[in-house]
Amino acid sequence: MEVQCQILHLTGFSEGFLPFTYLGLPLSSSRLKRVQYSPLIDKLVNQTLHWSSSFLSHAGKIQLISSVLFSNLVYWPRLEGGLGIKEILSWNKALMLKWLWRLEVGIPSLWAKWVGAYLLKRDSIWSVSARQIDHWLWKGLLEIRDDLVSKVGSPDQAAALIASWCRCTDGAPRFCVQQAYHCLRPRGVRLLKLRGLWEPWAFPKHCVVGWTAYHKRLATIDMLQRHGFSFVNRSYLCRNACESHEHLFFKCSYMGELWRIVMLGIGITRRPRSFAWELEWIYRNVMGKDPPSRLYRMAIVGVMYHGWIERNNRVFRGIEREANTVCRQINFELACRFYKFCDVNSFF
DSSP: OHHHHHHHHHHOOOOOOOOEEEEEEEESOOOOOOGHHHHHHHHHHHHHHHTTOOOOOHHHHHHHHHHHHHGGGGOOOGTTOOOOOOOHHHHHHHHHHHHHHHHTTTTTHHHHHHHIIOOOOOOOOTTTOOTSOOOOHHHHHHHHHHHHHHHHHHHHHHHHHHHTTTTEEEEEEEEHHHHHHHHSSOOOOGGGGGGGGOOTSSOHHHHHHHHHHHTSSOOOOHHHHHHTTTOOOOOOOTTSOOOHHIIIIIISHHHHHHHHHHHHHHOSSOOOOOOHHHHHHHHSSSSSSSSSHHHHHHHHHHHHHHHHHHHHHIIIIIOOOOOHHHHHHHHHHHHHHHHTOOOOOGGG
């Protein structure tokens, strides 16, 4: 503090503060104190007290647990049934491991020289211990090191693993954060057939609806009834059966008509079967990168998306459209996304 005052006196500057906060917390290069965390802590405590004071029935408790468990899928890769969003804690550790790699490989930098002179001295990065006076960032880096060592078994194995995450670009070694992340993240079972849902050329919103339907998380009437809502269960599309994921995809006559018209435009004449069967068929027959395979994968999620939108329009807006009208919209979107590889005139 005395040095700071002397600097301010010599330079004639006045001490200032950043004019904004993040999540109610001040931005600082040093570790925040407990009192500075108070606004965020108070918000969390108030939210927790409000939730804990609310009455939850047994069904409500089950729904809460199910929602928490289902949210974990978000962080899994798409081939493991998730949305492919990175798990932030594992991603942060992977980024921090890059600094361990710099010290292990000996990448020349001012930071590496400073760490070697003042923190490591004669020790190795794998043998040095954290001290009470060390900076919290350095302590955090050593903590991640210890987690990696405990995960693989020994410092030598950890060093070899970090070295394997290196690749050369333009003759210079570079650390592959993606490989480190996949080593640290939670693992799930690979479901290769889900590749059919995540066609890169398809609209992302179409793929997300297909993913949600695969996990049976769309708000169908039978699902709402299981959660305690009292609705008359009937299909708003065909009005001939109870609404469920199995009925919508693709036992419903309306969805079947959407399928028939759209698939006829790309040369498919067979009737649709269950959603699970269709995913298996896609995985075994049309997983290539050729235009017909891509078009088929785009079409199936497009039919599911627009069928679900039509269902919601009938429920909430009272608007009904014929299958031919919906199919023209589906075909138009497919043609716009696929115009480089197909004759768009065949869609209309």
